[in-house]
Amino acid sequence: MSFAQDESSIEKEILELHKPTKKIRDSIIGLQKGIFSKIEIEKDSVTKNQLILQLDDLENAKDQNDINELKLDFVFAKNHPNSLRSLSLIRIPVNRFIGMNFYDTFVEVFENFSSEIKNSEKGLEMAEKLRYFKQSKVGSKAPEFSLKDINNKTISLDEFKGKQYVLIDFWASWCGPCREELPYIKELYQKYHQQGFEIISIAKDDKTDLWKKAISKEKIEIWRHIFTSEDTKSVTTDYFVNGIPHKVLIDKNGIIIGKWKGSGETNKHDLQQQLKSIFDAE
Template sequence: MKKLNLLFIVSIFLVSNLSFAQNESAIEKEILELHKPTKKIRDSIVALQKGIVPKIETETDSIVKNQLILRLDDLENAKDQNDINELKLDFVFAKSHPNSFRSLQLIRIHVNRFIGMNFYDTFVDVFNNFSPEIKNSEKGLEMAEKLKYFKQSKVGSQAPEFSLKDINDKTISLDEFKGKQYVLIDFWASWCGPCREELPYIKELYQKYHQQGFEIISVAKDDKPDLWKKAIAKEKIEMWRHIFTSEDTKSILTDYFVQGIPHKVLIDKNGIIIGKWKGSGENNKHDLQKQLKSIFEAE
């Protein structure tokens, strides 16, 4: 009898797992079908980008070259918008499949990306709709942790406090700027090409608005302090504050939910996050310039 009971339990376990595998397989097919239109658009944009890059590299006319660069940037923006449209579809899909681990995976990969930056409330809504089994799974608990850091680092939140040593071994804390200055935290690295390409315009902003109450704190995700210091000297950006994140001090990256760089956070005099930009590109540059202009030319 015990042997029969054991066989019965094993059979139920196997059938249950087979059923789960079949359900997840069916869901995967649904997702592939769901993504067909956005995938088609993405592939078309990437093909156009691949055609423009070689032209930029060989073009000698500066006017034409700038036009090509702007066109490339427009295509990148179009690709981002297409990805956002796909994310919105994924939200609807995940909410209608609350018992699927694949649904959790579908939205989890976007939570710290640029395209998910403005959708905190939707992420929370979709996550809360998952079954207890999904939410309490290992990946579910990881997602809950991500949402915690997402919340505290989004626009409108009180900026996470920190107290760290800068390049001159002086303690720097966010609290010292409250009531006095607007602070731009620029997460970068010496090895990050897009980060360094942005430094000339960041310097312009600093020189234009520093006397009016604008400060910059650069936080480096470098592995080697010597390369970090050489990059600061080469780029001539010693005029503002610099922090190197070691194993002991990288909590600032977690607190500000920084996964990729460049990543910028603008904080007002009350310590509230009023701007956040992930990645590079002309849109981000113009948005930051516009926001600083509205702050300092209005005061």
């Protein structure tokens, strides 16, 4: 059986479908560029912070626009179940921030594809992505790991069970947004550690010396640190980490109760509120 749809006509339909969201995206990017250039020359720190917050709002608006586009793509892919191009429409955002809360929809749309599409190379790749997505989403049991930390002591997730809430922070010394968040994470640690809050930072670094230097410079030796080398990077696969910063909050029963991809004020606020509601209640 050959593919029923003509892929080039499908491409045209997709371009047409994306015109409104592309227009919004282009306009947001234009506004962001304007604010970036203002930030570069702004001397007043109060004004500068206001501009940074405006950037954050625009980033949230861009994310919302991308989510709206994804919803359109789900409908399109469902209506074109025998097209590789419509599979790629939903395959690309599956591991991005915008797809984070749509696991059930991804599965529903994927199951609707013809067996030829599902068993294609890209189809099998998508099925695997969905498997990792499922095991790392909010509500799932956190994937177990047992790895050596910076002091060569073994850390296993199991040791925190019944005792502590654990925030896993996937980061890297070279990642600007990751490092910008460290003072704020440090505050959360100092506030809640005595009440049963632990942090494990898992670095996607290339060089151990730069990683150790960053830990020392940021003064974050107070919590646990793991370096993921080639032979231990399965932890990032298990947690479906494709970009950093990426945070996962695990409760005392070992269940994932929060997940944040990327940086920004909204993510900070959400994590803060979740910890506040946990520890104020205890």
